[in-house]
Amino acid sequence: MRVVIPVHDINPVRRTPWVTYGLIAANVVVFVLTPGVVGSLVGEETGLARLCDLQAFLDHWAAVPRELIHGQLPDLVPTGGTGVGPRGPGCVVGPPGYDKSPALSVLTAMFLHGSWAHLLGNMLFLLIFGNNIEDRLGHLRYLLFYLVCGYAAAYGFALLNDGSGDPLIGASGAIAGVLGAYLVLFPRARVWVLVPFLVFLPLRLPAWIVLGFWFALQAVYSYGGGTAAGTVAYVAHVVGFLAGMLLAWPLRPGTPQPPEPRGLLFGRRARHTW
Incomplete structure (x- = not known):
């Protein structure tokens, strides 16, 4: 859940963030190649065959907590085909036709x-906050x-859910690390955000407020507070964020800070009283 939507940060960079751009491009390409995505773009209905193809794809390429912690690879997996069994139509299962490495599945x-x-x-979060972390670390270290x-x-998520067989997907954990590093290195950088309050209200807030509030929400949801977590791995967000903070902490002393904006406060021009 994202209560505030970041739009832009006031934090210039010295070099082009090629790795950030490359990661975004790779994520988009992989998503388009995911079974069923192209059909959904042209309005095709999601049928059983497409769901079976997607399940087979995820069993092959997604990370599964039970596999990561215990190495328990399933003997039978969906093969992508459909058939009719005693309980009616369903996905055809069979021995996996591939060798899956649990560690590589995280990647x-x-x-x-x-x-x-x-x-x-x-x-969106990677584009706004990743460029400055890449600028500070350099391309390869980033x-x-x-x-x-x-x-x-x-x-971290798998350790707390070691019996789960549900696939774990998404760049959220890695991007949470980027946010954690940004909070450590650029806490006073200003970030333009949209806050839903009847309409989308534009505000310019310090990064420590935006990212601190984001992390607090993830922590609350990871413990079951507020609304139900559903299928979102909030624990992974918390662990990734803390990992990013820890890795970035030694770089704080030598990190140049962005210029302090003048004349504007929270999206409005400030009035000075003398």
């Missing part, structure tokens, strides 16, 4: 998303940082 799962909303929300945060988030 592939980082580029899988369940919907356009899931994808676009993640990519890519390594991103992947380490993604792995930490996935395994």
